[in-house]
Amino acid sequence: MEVEFIKRLKEHQDAERRLAWEGTFKDYIELVRKNPQICQLAHSRIYNMIVAAGVEAVDGQKRYKFFSRELFGLDRTLEKLVEEYFHPAARRLDVRKRILLLMGPVSGGKSTLVNLLKRGLEQYTRTNAGAVYAIKGCPMHEEPLHLIPRELRGEFQREYGIYIEGELCPVCRLRVETEYSGRIEDVPVERVLFSEEKRIGIGTFTPSDPKSQDIAELTGSIDFSTIAEYGSESDPRAYRFDGELNIANRGIMEFQEMLKCDERFLWNLLSLSQEGNFKAGRFALIYADELIIAHSNEAEYKAFISNKKNEALLSRMIVMKIPYNLRVSDEIKIYQKLIKQSDLKDIHIAPHALRVAAIFSVLSRLKESKKQGVDIVKKLKLYDGEDLEGFKQADVAELMAEHPDEGMSGVDPRYVINRLCSALIRSETRCIGPLDVLRALKDGLDQHPSVTPEERERLLNFISLARREYDEIAKREVQKAFVYSFEESARNLFDNYLDNVEAYCSGAKVRDPITDEELEPDERLMRSIEEQIGVSETAKKGFREEILIRLSSYARKGRRFDYTAHERLREAIERKLFADLKDVIKITTTTKTPDAEQLKRLSVVSERLIREYGYCPVCASELLRYVGSLLSR
Ligand SMILES: Nc1ncnc2c1ncn2[C@@H]1O[C@H](COP(=O)(O)OP(=O)(O)OP(=O)(O)O)[C@@H](O)[C@H]1O
Ligand SMILES: [Mg+2]
Ligand SMILES: [Zn+2]
Numbered sequence: 001m002e003v004e005f006i007k008r009l010k011e012h013q014d015a016e017r018r019l020a021w022e023g024t025f026k027d028y029i030e031l032v033r034k035n036p037q038i039c040q041l042a043h044s045r046i047y048n049m050i051v052a053a054g055v056e057a058v059d060g061q062k063r064y065k066f067f068s069r070e071l072f073g074l075d076r077t078l079e080k081l082v083e084e085y086f087h088p089a090a091r092r093l094d095v096r097k098r099i100l101l102l103m104g105p106v107s108g109g110k111s112t113l114v115n116l117l118k119r120g121l122e123q124y125t126r127t128n129a130g131a132v133y134a135i136k137g138c139p140m141h142e143e144p145l146h147l148i149p150r151e152l153r154g155e156f157q158r159e160y161g162i163y164i165e166g167e168l169c170p171v172c173r174l175r176v177e178t179e180y181s182g183r184i185e186d187v188p189v190e191r192v193l194f195s196e197e198k199r200i201g202i203g204t205f206t207p208s209d210p211k212s213q214d215i216a217e218l219t220g221s222i223d224f225s226t227i228a229e230y231g232s233e234s235d236p237r238a239y240r241f242d243g244e245l246n247i248a249n250r251g252i253m254e255f256q257e258m259l260k261c262d263e264r265f266l267w268n269l270l271s272l273s274q275e276g277n278f279k280a281g282r283f284a285l286i287y288a289d290e291l292i293i294a295h296s297n298e299a300e301y302k303a304f305i306s307n308k309k310n311e312a313l314l315s316r317m318i319v320m321k322i323p324y325n326l327r328v329s330d331e332i333k334i335y336q337k338l339i340k341q342s343d344l345k346d347i348h349i350a351p352h353a354l355r356v357a358a359i360f361s362v363l364s365r366l367k368e369s370k371k372q373g374v375d376i377v378k379k380l381k382l383y384d385g386e387d388l389e390g391f392k393q394a395d396v397a398e399l400m401a402e403h404p405d406e407g408m409s410g411v412d413p414r415y416v417i418n419r420l421c422s423a424l425i426r427s428e429t430r431c432i433g434p435l436d437v438l439r440a441l442k443d444g445l446d447q448h449p450s451v452t453p454e455e456r457e458r459l460l461n462f463i464s465l466a467r468r469e470y471d472e473i474a475k476r477e478v479q480k481a482f483v484y485s486f487e488e489s490a491r492n493l494f495d496n497y498l499d500n501v502e503a504y505c506s507g508a509k510v511r512d513p514i515t516d517e518e519l520e521p522d523e524r525l526m527r528s529i530e531e532q533i534g535v536s537e538t539a540k541k542g543f544r545e546e547i548l549i550r551l552s553s554y555a556r557k558g559r560r561f562d563y564t565a566h567e568r569l570r571e572a573i574e575r576k577l578f579a580d581l582k583d584v585i586k587i588t589t590t591t592k593t594p595d596a597e598q599l600k601r602l603s604v605v606s607e608r609l610i611r612e613y614g615y616c617p618v619c620a621s622e623l624l625r626y627v628g629s630l631l632s633r
């Protein structure tokens, strides 16, 4: 195991080493000629990275695979983000010079989205398509093409078809003069692999104290240890270009909690960062090529825009809404992902447990529709892609258009998982079922001091709606589990019924297959089946004769007359079996001593639930007990 890991470690180091490249600027020009993609700008590289992962169409909706491994139910939002920000930014349109602000409710996936971009870019720069080269020793790993003097750039562009943007940083400018006496062709260039840890190409800025934030963390600072040596603050050797904006050059800088920052600080930052240049120390504007991505919640954002003074700042940002997911099936995927990362991972999660939680959460995020005949549960199902009678998926678009801000509030996915965890700590159980989940959610509301009485009322209502949905699911599930052993039971019941009907119509006796005894036809059995489909006492004779006629016509044609051959009889048989099932379950829940036959049936169903439907013994018997109680209402 250990040896194996050391081997992996070495492989990793070798792989990184193989990617290394070093040469002169002259060599680099050669690389660029062969593969112009290596000098693309940051936004273009990011866009290409997203597209390179693939795009698929799911129900007529574009899905970018780059995000879809981690983010569920946000396809529309992500499509908008790619098409309205990343794509135009990649084509060097002006949006790229603005700060991208993701705005959405808590735990709605904003940080996850940013992390995907950051981790993705680290990986992408290790591929051929995403390779990045930089002037060796430049604190900002800048594009080597900056070395080309302004006067020659037009010519370069004509010859290579490559547009050069940006100027040398103060450090490189000085080095070209002092170390290389202007021989730019000799300046060393290297390939750089982005790494947030190593502070290459990926930066994160978190305001420490929003009120007294030091801009130096973004733009670098004077190096007091060397200032005496170089004599001046405007000597780049006396300045450390190690702010987050510096080190994130060519890649991404994440700006956490941006709107919490003091207004003056923001003003400083935004005015400096406009036009892709920022001011550091005593230097002329420094060029930077990076995606600045920030996030904030709606309350902060609203407070921010309500201040008139911020209008100008706002115009330097592109705001993208990141709402909650509104699809139950995607919400389940989110929980599954979160559970893998939590203490719940060793617990059995009963089938449908996450579904009821998801129903509750999504309901809390939906807004009522004015459309005729669409209640909130129907809307939930339509959003999740279910086909409901009388509705088309085209209606879904219409429903969505009704409330453009839908999904910006409601229960967040982390809350649900936290509730499950705390429910678990209190109980001893090794399995969580749908009812436990609903109980945990309800208890959570009771403990939540910030929930207003009206909101509490609203959420409690969603818990009971989720419960009602579950009741239907549970009943269906038990029936389904019964239906397999059912085939055989149905056939037996059917044969038994036919024997009795034959005897009844011909005035004969029925022979007991075991004791060989001659018996009167079993009137109670026949009626118990016929009553299921409303065959009255006076109509029973006609019904039985009709069955026999059908039977003999089948026999003449050499066809087997089984219970599925007669539609009404089939329905009667199925209903009778379900009614029996109802009794079996009812009895086992109400009496302490079910008989052997009942127990056997129950255990067959239970085994099936465990083997085929993902139950454990605990939740299987819980389900049967619950359905039993539902049936005896
Ligand atoms: N649509 C989604 N798809 C997948 N996972 C999601 C989704 N929404 C939330 N999550 C998960 O919920 C957790 C919280 O999300 P995240 O931290 O990204 O939210 P956030 O928007 O940054 O929240 P905050 O405003 O609190 O910083 C994460 O583990 C995230 O993966
Ligand atoms: Mg976050
Ligand atoms: Zn430089």
Ligand SMILES: [Zn+2]
Pocket (backbone or CB within 6 Å): 348, 349, 350, 431, 432, 615, 616, 617, 618, 619, 620
């Ligand atoms: Zn279980």
